[in-house]
Amino acid sequence: AQKVTQAQTEISVVEKEDVTLDCVYETRDTTYYLFWYKQPPSGELVFLIRRNSFDEQNEISGRYSWNFQKSTSSFNFTITASQVVDSAVYFCALSEAGGYNKLIFGAGTRLAVHP
Amino acid sequence: GAGVSQSPRYKVTKRGQDVALRCDPISGHVSLYWYRQALGQGPEFLTYFNYEAQQDKSGLPNDRFSAERPEGSISTLTIQRTEQRDSAMYRCASSWHRGGTNTGELFFGEGSRLTVL
Numbered sequence: 558a559q560k561v562t563q564a565q566t567e568i569s570v571v572e573k574e575d576v577t578l579d580c581v582y583e584t585r586d587t588t589y590y591l592f593w594y595k596q597p598p599s600g601e602l603v604f605l606i607r608r609n610s611f612d613e614q615n616e617i618s619g620r621y622s623w624n625f626q627k628s629t630s631s632f633n634f635t636i637t638a639s640q641v642v643d644s645a646v647y648f649c650a651l652s653e654a655g656g657y658n659k660l661i662f663g664a665g666t667r668l669a670v671h672p
Numbered sequence: 673g674a675g676v677s678q679s680p681r682y683k684v685t686k687r688g689q690d691v692a693l694r695c696d697p698i699s700g701h702v703s704l705y706w707y708r709q710a711l712g713q714g715p716e717f718l719t720y721f722n723y724e725a726q727q728d729k730s731g732l733p734n735d736r737f738s739a740e741r742p743e744g745s746i747s748t749l750t751i752q753r754t755e756q757r758d759s760a761m762y763r764c765a766s767s768w769h770r771g772g773t774n775t776g777e778l779f780f781g782e783g784s785r786l787t788v789l
Contacts, residue, residue: 561714590776602715602763602780648714658705658767658778659728662714 559584561651563663570639571671578634578666580649586610591625591632592650592660602648608632639670674698676781678764684787685754693749693784697766704747705778706739709761718762721747754788761785 560583570576582591593605606616608625616623620637636643646667650660677696685691697704703722707715717731723744732738736754741747751758762785765778 592776600761601782602765602778604777604779607776650714652776658703658765658776659717659720659731660707660715660778662716664712665714 559586559589559651559653559661561649561661561663563647563649563666565666566664567667567669569669569671572641573638574670575635575637576639576668576670578636578647578649578668580632580634580663582630582632582649582651584651584653586653588653590652590658592652593623593632593634594648594650594662596646596648596665598645605634636668639668641670641672644668644670676764676766676779678762678781678784680784681782682785682787684789686789687755689754690750690752691754691786693751693762693764693786695747695749695764695766695781697745697747697764698779701766701779702768703766704741705765705767706747706749707763707765707780709763709783711760715763718749751786754786756788759786759788 562581589610591608595603613625622635624633646665648662648665650662652658652660679694705720706718708718709715719729719739720727721741724741736752739749761783763780763783765780767778
């Protein structure tokens with residue numbers, strides 16, 4: 558069975574601190590996809606990234622970076638120099654290969670960035 | 673519109689009533705998904721369409737839940753004989769523009785918050 562675990566329920570940091578959100582997944586598939594979504598206080602879900610299981614290269618996009626390690630079944634998300642606008646709930650998700658996006662979401666991590 | 677549009681945004685109903693939630697996906701998107709999100713939880717998959725065909729309904733909790741997308745565009749999620757446990761945010765998402773590449777990105781609507789009294 559597929560499962561995504563985000564062990565950190567809430568994280569609170571002060572602006573400009575770096576913060577890492579953990580994501581651990583379980584799947585029996587050899588081909589799968591991993592995602593991160595952001596849910597700001599306004600409530601919408603915003604796509605951040607998708608990685609496939611064959612691409613373990615780390616990804617950097619501005620202040621955001623992602624570390625994918627198959628050996629530990631983890632896909633962690635780091636925000637460098639956090640800002641108040643980063644305050645949101647962040648969801649990690651997993652989908653199996655099959656041509657569609659039946660995402661299994663984790664419970665989310667609520668990040669609060671204080672000035 | 674430019675994004676995924678859902679209506680109503682808020683629905684309060686009494687136990688036992690039927691409700692219909694509507695989703696208008698991004699124009700030209702092939703795939704349409706319904707998810708349900710309970711408070712403090714991540715979204716949970718309900719069902720999925722490619723064009724008008726319902727490809728997977730394995731996430732629908734029971735036979736009181738049904739969905740359709742008759743013309744391959746707008747979709748309706750119907751809950752019959754609502755129960756208090758059906759209270760949640762129901763989110764629609766669409767993806768994959770016809771003729772384009774499926775990047776895997778889901779575009780979510782703002783959701784319909786259902787409260788069953």
